[in-house]
Amino acid sequence: MTLVSTTALVVVGSGIGGGLRFLTSAVFATYVPDARFPYATLTVNVVGCFLIAFISHLVLTTTLISENTRLFLTVGVMGGLTTYSAFNQQVLESLRADQLGLAVVISVATFAPCLMAGFLGLISARA
Numbered sequence: 631m632t633l634v635s636t637t638a639l640v641v642v643g644s645g646i647g648g649g650l651r652f653l654t655s656a657v658f659a660t661y662v663p664d665a666r667f668p669y670a671t672l673t674v675n676v677v678g679c680f681l682i683a684f685i686s687h688l689v690l691t692t693t694l695i696s697e698n699t700r701l702f703l704t705v706g707v708m709g710g711l712t713t714y715s716a717f718n719q720q721v722l723e724s725l726r727a728d729q730l731g732l733a734v735v736i737s738v739a740t741f742a743p744c745l746m747a748g749f750l751g752l753i754s755a756r757a
Contacts, residue, residue: 631698639698643706650674651711666732668720671713672740678712679744683751691755 651674658670682704689700717740724733
């Protein structure tokens with residue numbers, strides 16, 4: 631594939647991932663409207679970490695997923711779905727509001743599950 635067609639794959643995937651992130655946020659806003667904790671951001675980041683590890687392992691060890699499909703799914707869809715920038719902003723907003731405890735909870739509650747999800751994605755792909 632050419633650079634232009636590969637870029638188009640990533641752009642389409644990013645749009646899908648961004649739409650999924652928006653829907654996830656809307657669902658959490660509807661069902662957990664007054665939550666101080668960013669559950670939607672945590673959810674998309676944990677799911678994304680699992681799927682990126684899973685897909686990347688399959689690409690590296692099998693022929694089940696092509697390189698173009700990997701780019702579409704990981705760089706595109708998962709890149710649009712996951713959001714480090716929102717996580718970062720939520721931590722900074724907590725710190726700005728003098729809520730150090732909440733900032734620490736958000737950080738630990740994001741880092742540990744995301745790392746574990748990536749590990750589980752790798753293990754699942756190996757199975």
